[in-house]
Amino acid sequence: PDIEAAFPDRFQRDASGRLTIIDRRPLNFRSTRSESLASNVSATFPLGGAKPGTLRIAINHNLQLRNLTVIHAGLPEMDRLAGDGGGAPRHQLDVQMDGRSGPWGVNLAARWRSGYRVRRDTGRDGPEDLLISAIGTVDLRFSYALARAIRPDRDGAAPRRAIGMQFGLDIDNLF
Numbered sequence: 001p002d003i004e005a006a007f008p009d010r011f012q013r014d015a016s017g018r019l020t021i022i023d024r025r026p027l028n029f030r031s032t033r034s035e036s037l038a039s040n041v042s043a044t045f046p047l048g049g050a051k052p053g054t055l056r057i058a059i060n061h062n063l064q065l066r067n068l069t070v071i072h073a074g075l076p077e078m079d080r081l082a083g084d085g086g087g088a089p090r091h092q093l094d095v096q097m098d099g100r101s102g103p104w105g106v107n108l109a110a111r112w113r114s115g116y117r118v119r120r121d122t123g124r125d126g127p128e129d130l131l132i133s134a135i136g137t138v139d140l141r142f143s144y145a146l147a148r149a150i151r152p153d154r155d156g157a158a159p160r161r162a163i164g165m166q167f168g169l170d171i172d173n174l175f
Contacts (some may be wrong), residue, residue: 001120001121001122002071002075002076002078002122003071003085005075006071006072006075007027009023010022010023010025011023027071029069029070029071030070030071030072030073031068031069031070032068032069032070033066033067033068033069034064034066034067034068035064035065035066035067036062036063036064036065037062037063037065038060038061038062038063039060039061040058040059040060040061041058041059042056042057042058042059043056043057043058044056044057045057047099047101049101050102051101051102051103052101053099053100053101053102053104054098054099054100055097055098055099056096056097056098056099057095057096057097058094058095058096058097059093059094059095060093060094060095061091061092061093061094062091062092062093063090063091064081064088064089064090064091066081067079067080067081067088068080069084069085071085076122076123078122081116082117082119083116083117083118083119083125083129084119084122084123085122086118087116087117087118087119087130087132088116089113089114089115089116089132089134090114090116091112091113091114092111092112092113092114093111093112093113094109094110094111094112095108095109095110095111096108096109096110097109103144103145103146104142104143104144105141105142105143105144105145106140106141106142106143107139107140107141107143108138108139108140108141109138109139110136110137110138110139111136111137111138112134112135112136113134113135113136114134115131115132115133115134116132117129117130117131117132118130118131118132137172137173138173139170139171139172139173140170140171141168141169141170141171142168142169143166143167143168143169144166144167144168145165145166146165146166146167
């Protein structure tokens with residue numbers, strides 16, 4: 001309702017008051033302010049064996065501390081973390097694992113986002129608010145590289161890349 005009041009020419013309603021058209025062109029807001037704390041940890045481990053490889057693990061966490069928007073002078077400040085202006089999750093966690101051994105490769109990507117609220121009315125919780133549950137997804141990918149051997153260059157130097165193809169099996173949103 002606050003955005004409709006600030007930009008009435010962007011919304012059209014029929015005679016009964018039902019919303020029929022929203023003009024979704026970009027808007028210029030008076031101000032936005034967000035603060036977050038991000039942490040990242042990454043490590044790579046060598047894998048031994050007949051065909052040596054590597055395992056890389058990366059963990060990223062983002063914590064939103066503040067996310068405030070003012071649309072127009074005279075309108076209240078919208079707190080997206082409380083649910084105003086579309087709402088926003090406070091936490092997001094990403095974990096990625098990549099492994100390669102010889103021609104075989106595996107990639108696991110897990111993502112989690114905390115639940116949040118989308119308020120109908122700015123500044124107050126209500127029974128018509130939309131509650132978005134926390135969500136986690138896991139994607140898995142296996143690959144096998146078929147590379148054919150290439151003769152060294154005329155000067156005896158090895159080529160930079162082998163020529164070949166790669167087969168992959170992707171499983172998105174495993175859980």
